[in-house]
Amino acid sequence: MNLSSKTREAIVGYIFISPIILTILIFTIYPVFAGLYYSFTNYQPTEVQKFKMRFIPEEAMMFHTGVFPDEENVAYEDIAAIFDPVSFVLYDVGVNLNDKQVEAVKKYLDSERLIKDFLAGNLKEEMSVADFMKKYMKSESNLFKRYIPDFIGLTNFKKMIKDQYFWISLKNAFVYSIIVVPVQTLLAILLAVAANMNIRGRGFFKAVFFIPSISSSAAISMIFWLIYSKPGVLNRFLSYFGMQPIDWLNNPNTALGAIMVMNIWTTAGYFMVTFLAGLQGIPKTIYEAAEIDGAKFWTRFWKITFPLLRPQILFVSIMGIIGCMQVFDQIYFLIKNMRNITVSYYIYKNAFEYHNMGYASAIAMVLFLIILVITSIQRKLVKEEAFF
Structure with a gap:
């Protein structure tokens, strides 16, 4: 059979991309549909065998x-x-x-x-x-022959409505996102602007800011545990000002805020690189023209830099929302009370501690829909095109 050159080229292309397609199907698409199915069942992982x-x-x-x-x-x-x-x-x-x-x-x-x-x-x-x-x-x-969970319809979703810990975890995830995303985005922009300046040692400072984002989350959590613990570094520092030691991680009023500070510190350097790439794509002639017109630093920042970074801001805010709504590892390592849990951590507890995978899958589907709606709204409200 004689194939046209265009068809042969297409076949070769599909062969080359097939490993990626299979990987996405197996590790992304299939888990989503499997989770959707299990959300309507009473699936218990302990009974599989x-x-x-x-x-x-x-x-x-x-x-x-x-x-x-x-x-x-x-x-x-x-x-x-x-x-x-x-x-x-x-x-x-x-x-x-x-x-x-x-x-x-x-x-x-x-x-x-x-x-x-x-x-x-x-x-x-x-x-x-x-x-x-x-x-x-x-x-x-x-x-x-094999374990097949019972199909229970909307029972898991009805249970969710009356589950106080689900609403607590959802509220905490929203509060976490509302505070962390704007702060880490603005801090990342400022760090990128500083790193883009022609100053001595900027390579060192870039590395210092970026290292937390590539370090082990477990290791960073343990470092902050030493900082936040009652006899830790932070309380020792505050004692010099006459303040009593605070149990930052076990006090429900301070635990979530302490994790927010840690998350901002670890992620700002990562997003700094994104904004740094955007800054280096802005023509220098625009800044030169603004300087000739007498524009000061902050005027140039708010009128030129910030608008031209709009595509990067959209990307960072979407990724920040997704990451914050799904935050798990810091909560798992550092928080022990149920008043400060997030949705991802509550999914973990239901799936692997309470062995109620069906209910955990239902919560995961709700979280998926919430993130999908939020990111869709972001894309509608904030266009990628830069503006002046």
Whole structure:
């Protein structure tokens, strides 16, 4: 088959970009849709492996009946009279069942065959729960092949409305974003302007401001823990002015503010590089013309520099909002009270501490929609084109 040069070029192009496309599909697109699906279920990550769990059926039968298979004068009728299939699977095998699975066990577990195999000593081999149910269920054994969470519709979202910690975490995330984003953006602009000036040592100062953004978040959190702790550096400094030591991170009134200061310090240097690139793209002739007209430094800054940095300001504000609404690591390392948690941290607690992945996924979807709406509004209200 003869292909045109344009088609061959397109095929080669797709081959080259296919690793990136696959990476985006696997690590970005699929998790979003998986999270959307799980948000409508009662997904419990601790139960994913429950049907793969291995056990010895004979031991489970001995626990359930209190009978040893090699005992004398043990009749089938005696065991059948006390055997409860649902209780056996739930408590002696140790598998949590949903309502549909409970009904299936009641109706279709072949108790007669199981008890006879027990008395004959045929249950000594270890097997998985799935294999056991496949062997002893007369029907509906497919319900026990793998864990499938129950579809519960909007239950997780209704629960969210009454969850006080969700509203606390959402409020904290908004307050965090409203304070941190403007401050870190303005500070980053000022740092970029200073770094763009022809002064001695500006390379050193660029490195100093940028280092926090490439340092380990865990390491920086531990440094600030030493600063903010009750016997820490900050309280020692304040003691010289007669102030009593404050437990900055354990006091709900100061903990979130302390984290904000740390975040501004660590991110301003990163965004400084973005603004520095924008500054270096502004023609020097504009500043020269302004100086000839007698414009002072701050006039040039507000009338020339700030408007011409509009594309960078939009980018930094959007990235700042996304980062602040998703802030997690500093909260995880430094804050221990539930009054100062953020949404991302509350998602983590539900997913990995409370083992309620379905509810965590629902919160994650709400956070995703909130960030999507905010960034869309930003793009509508603030155009990328620079203006005078």
